[in-house]
Structure formats: structure tokens, C-alpha cells
Amino acid sequence: MKKKKTSQHYKEPPKKSIILEGLVIPFSDKPNLNGRIYTKDSIQNYDSFKELVTNHRIYGSLGQDDFLNSSNVSHEIIDVSLNENGITGKIKILNTPAGDLVLKLLKENLQFSIRPRGVGTVDSSGYVHLDELLSFDIIPKEEDAFCEIDNYSLRQLGYVDASGYAHETEIISLDPI
Numbered sequence: 001m002k003k004k005k006t007s008q009h010y011k012e013p014p015k016k017s018i019i020l021e022g023l024v025i026p027f028s029d030k031p032n033l034n035g036r037i038y039t040k041d042s043i044q045n046y047d048s049f050k051e052l053v054t055n056h057r058i059y060g061s062l063g064q065d066d067f068l069n070s071s072n073v074s075h076e077i078i079d080v081s082l083n084e085n086g087i088t089g090k091i092k093i094l095n096t097p098a099g100d101l102v103l104k105l106l107k108e109n110l111q112f113s114i115r116p117r118g119v120g121t122v123d124s125s126g127y128v129h130l131d132e133l134l135s136f137d138i139i140p141k142e143e144d145a146f147c148e149i150d151n152y153s154l155r156q157l158g159y160v161d162a163s164g165y166a167h168e169t170e171i172i173s174l175d176p177i
Helices: 044-053 097-107
Strands: 017-026 060-061 074-081 086-093 111-124 126-138 155-160 166-168
Touching: 017 074, 017 111, 044 074, 074 097, 086 097, 086 111, 086 126, 086 166, 097 111
Parallel strands: 060 126
Antiparallel strands: 017 086, 017 155, 060 074, 074 086, 111 126, 155 166
8 A cells, every 4th residue: 555645835833913002092180291181071982983993993003194004004903991091902013014113113122102093172271072083003102292191001912823812921011211
């Protein structure tokens, strides 16, 4: 009896997706460095935004350009929650040029913040009325208008492999200066 020859094909190991979590919009009665005040009443469309997040339809960018486009998409918003302290979000870094850059900069210990992208107004007292929360973007810590009033920790929660299995990793704290 002859043995069947089997061909072995090299399979590239699955890429890992890095998940980050942080306080995106801290609620405060004090103005941030832009002179803006965010409260729970600031966000008008939280429920519809959460539904879009649940349906995997919200992406964000590295930096806050005027428009989100395919060249600067770095992550998907995968979870959002509202509590008395503010809005917290979880993002998954994507396998895109901007996502790869985020990962490289994280490895170099560059500190980031996750901040909102939206459309709204600011009244004469500095209170924000955000008509539409659009996304969360990743910005360098030195561009963060919330850094003086926000005592949060952006954490690396773990990664999800290509088959969807979640793995825990050591939590990396990227605390404000």
C-alpha cells in the first residue's frame, strides 16, 4: 500500500488585535484646556451612538482631522458605556497603516488619549451641547484638552486572535503626566 503524499502549506500566524480602554469624555463642572465643560446632559445621541457601536459601524482615526477617511482609520470602537464620571470606550486597533503606526508608537511609550469627535455647540458659559457624537479618535497626550481634569488610565486590555478568541495580557497603564 502506497502512502499518500500530503502537501504542507505554510499558514501565516493570526494577527493579534490590541484592545484599549479609557475615559473618553470626562464629566466635570470645570472647563478643560479648551474652555469647554462636558456634563451628562452634553451628549444628545448617546443611545443611537451606542447602537452603531454595537453593530460594528463606528471607526476612528489617529489624530483629529476634519474628516475621517480611509487613509487615517486606525481603530474600531467596540464598546461604549455611560456612567456618572463620563463616557468610557473600548477600541480595537486595526490592521491599517494608521493602526500599525499607533502600535509602533505605543511600543515606543508615546502617551495617547482617546477623545470624542462630534458636532455641536458651546454656549457662552463654556458648556458643550453635542448634537451628534460621531466617533472617538486617538490623539497624542500633549494635544489633550482634558489632561488637567481627567484622572484616568488608558489600558491595554488584551488582544483578540483571528479566530475571535480573547486573550488577556498585562495591563499597561498610560497615565497622564
